[in-house]
Amino acid sequence: MAFPLLTLTAAIPAVGAVATAAVPAGRRTAAKWLALAFSLATLALAAVQLVRFDPDAKGPFQLTESHAWIADFGVRYELGVDGIAVVLIALAALLIPFIMLAGWHDADPQESGSSRWRPTQGFFALILMVEAMVVISFEATDVFLFYIFFEAMLIPMYFLIGGFGDGAAGNGDAGAAAQRSYAAVKFLLYNLVGGLIMLAAVIGLYAVTADQLGSGTFSLQEIVQARAAGKLDIATTTERALFLGFFFAFAVKAPLWPLHTWLPNAMGEATAPVAVLITAVVDKVGTFAMLRFCLQLFPEASKWATPVIVVLALISILYGALLAVGQRDIKRLVAYASISHFGFIVLGIFAMTSQGQSGATLYMVNHGISTAALMLVAGFLISRRGSRLIADYGGVQKVAPVLAGTFLVGGLATLSLPGLAPFVSEFLVLVGTFSRYPAAGIVATLGIVLAALYVLVLYQRTMTGPVKEEVRGMPDLRARELAVVAPLIALLLVLGVYPKPVTEILDPAVRHTMSQVHQADPKPDVNDVEAAK
């Protein structure tokens, strides 16, 4: 058995969470540095994973680990990464230190009250806990193992949303606390219901495998191989029901219209770093799982459901963008923009073309970085003025030019300006979609137009124009804040011009997934596709 790199990558943040939580109440700063150190160690391990990962190697998964766990349920502790997983782990590990730095003072207790209440330690420990669970969700190749962490992740997330308010609202304000608690509960219940429906499907999957293979199994590879070998024949209706059970949970998480309504609440009420954690890190598990589990376990049902899902994705793109245009609250605007972008990701996945899926996977990475940049700068802005309302700002660029500049770059990345990273992925998704569903490709393009509208209007209203009275004297970005934003913007530029290192890792995994679904790219002539069906 080789060195358990994957286990370690997940274990380090988990250990860090425990260690951080154990730091005494008086040593807040030590707790922060400790948590940051653990997140950097995780980043180092994720980098080692990237280096050790060989994009050209045969077989779907690398760096695999496999141990017996709960034999009675047919559950094994099976880890393995493909190109998509390894990149997303790197993304998560990369963003967590920035999230921590950005939220450095978010959880400092307002009053020096009871000495046993340790919000700072809790905040950083919970972030590390989420990181550990996200990492292991990306690594799990056993459906049950994945499910466990997919669900368990909700608990620390829930406490992060509900327990730590945005400085803007003031933690003592009872109304804001009620709003926050509402957002946290809404987040939890939506995701829990999705997860429980998935649980029914997970049990169903066990029943099917136990029935046909003699002993139930959750191993992704075992199931895929058994299906390929014809040993496992899931009846059409059963397969569709199971697919829907899985997809429902992922669609809540992703989130896809009409299951998206928890996201604006959660992102609006949570602090900006936590909002980034939700949308840039945790939600990626949903879209990732569509690729890894929905498509590979249930290829036929996936193809069956594609038309409906493509339509839902289109609605997400347009609906999210339209609502973003109409928002008066900066954080909710970014939330709706994210819904629109998740629509693009889902569209790319279910277009079932290699360009679409490559674009979608690349989009997961780029969306993570661009949203992090935009949202974190927005968070800095909000913390200065103490308001989330767009109307409360104006002329910031004259007072705080660096802040305004970084905000603009983050915004331009969000609207997929060529030269910045998201453009490449969005273009790939659109091309991939167009080659199979030309109409859908055209409609999706409208999303880009709307994106330009909401981003530029946001910038115009907050940053340009006459300097508002309350904004006067607003300090520009501090060193810590700059340290958060600058690397993200640098990444956006690099990946916008030269995405090849990432796509090289992603592409073999995408090809493998495509072959699992028995899909080839459509030939230029649309009639051939019809005939091939």
Add this chain to the structure above:
Amino acid sequence: MSHAASVHSLWTMSADAPQKIPAPHIEYAQLSPTLIVLGAAVLGILVEAFLPRRVRYAAQTLLTCVALAAAFAAVVALAAGGYATGKAHAAAMGAVAVDGPALFLQGTILLVSLVAVFTFAERRLDPAAHGRPVDSFAAQGAAVPGGRAEQDAVKAGFTTTEVFPLVLFAVGGMLVFPAADDLLTLFVALEVFSLPLYVLCALARRKRLLSQESAVKYFLLGAFSSAFLLFGVALLYGYAGTVTYSGIADVVSGGVRTLDPALAATTGNDALLLIGGALVLMGLLFKVGAVPFHMWTPDVYQGAPTPVTGFMAAATKVAGFGALLRLLYVVLPGLRWDWRPVMWGVAIVTMLVGAIVAVTQTDVKRLLAYSSIAHAGFILAGVVATTPDGVSSVLFYLGAYSFVTLGAFSVVTLVRDAGGEATHLSKWAGLGRRSPLTAATFAVFLLAFAGIPLTSGFAGKFAVFKAAAQGGAGPLVIVGVVSSAIAAFFYVRVIVLMFFSEPKEDGPTVAVPSALTSSAIAIGVAVTLVLGVAPQYFLDLAGQAGVFVR
């Protein structure tokens, strides 16, 4: 043969019967767990009668703990000796089964009781009365609440150490209940464990009227259900001419036609079988708190002293489901097509009613009561699977659930204000700010109840739903998942209240318990997490224990 002649022959047979009755052969060693517990209970009464008052508490606590531990050791020894598998048989002339499920359930009951006794013996939570430490129980059970006699008893520093022998008697009955291999033993065991519980419910030190009311309710409804059960036993005897499980099963499967001439007219009468079976089932469903026989649960759980509630909620459920499993799997498998639809219905309404009604509760003990009803429904989903997997999943669930319950009720005993335990949910607001550890512990138990992964609740729920799905009860799984979602709502509500609400000025304080309650809670948390993360060993244990002896 005419009727008169048959009666005559009965008489003549009974005349020379004394020579024909074989001397009862009792396997004392195999019955030792029960014998130890009941023996200790008798000893406990002697302690009450002869030892001076000041040493009784220590003596009773020690005696009870040692007895329960010894009985558990006996169970382990029997299981190690192969009585759970190869040597499983019906002991005591077929009255008591010594087999895998029986030993597993007995072991669970003993461990749960041992932990529960820790909370019974806790004396640091209430402020000392007149210089003497007091526990959760009334100074003198017979004294009228608020009356002169009660004041005198309190002033004299009386404590109700009788609770320890009462618990031991209840445990003794519970040990026999899931092992009973004939209907009369079943009934006797039921009464042996029910009567002490009725008394225990009435013994709360605080809110005594509520406590006595709960005891009366429990007693009246319990008496009803016992009567139903007994009536069912009589009808089944009429049907089969025997009260042994295997005898009835033989008649059901058509293997044997009894020749008892006095019962010739009724033997094999399906009406008797169905009605009798249904009545016996009713009696058992009452004990496990399944809808529509659940009405007593919230009132009794709320009124009884909290340690008793915890004990009852955990141990009674284990014993009751054990007996239910044996009845359905040993006596009535031939009737599967008749009882399965009924049990499906019961399971579905139990899950839904428990979860839905719990949403509106404002008292934490009532909330836990309704949650226990919902959990009874989940367990029933495993029961109707009618596969060996179903049995072992139910066994596992019972073990997991009982420790979570016990832990949760132990935490409830800690949160107190001037009037004793502060059970109204509004008083729990902001508990997480004031005592993060207590609130976090309670949150772990709530998450386990809700079935969040990495807790024992999830492993248990998965096990029963898996068994149900494989046993062809897919719709039950769907309903189970839906009611889990509903149930999650109110568990989460309590967590929100504890962590995200501002503490009230006049809120309750968390009493600092002695090592007894602390260890009960710690054991609860440890079992919850271990069974959640590494359940394989215990699943194996339950899997090996999944076969009933016939």
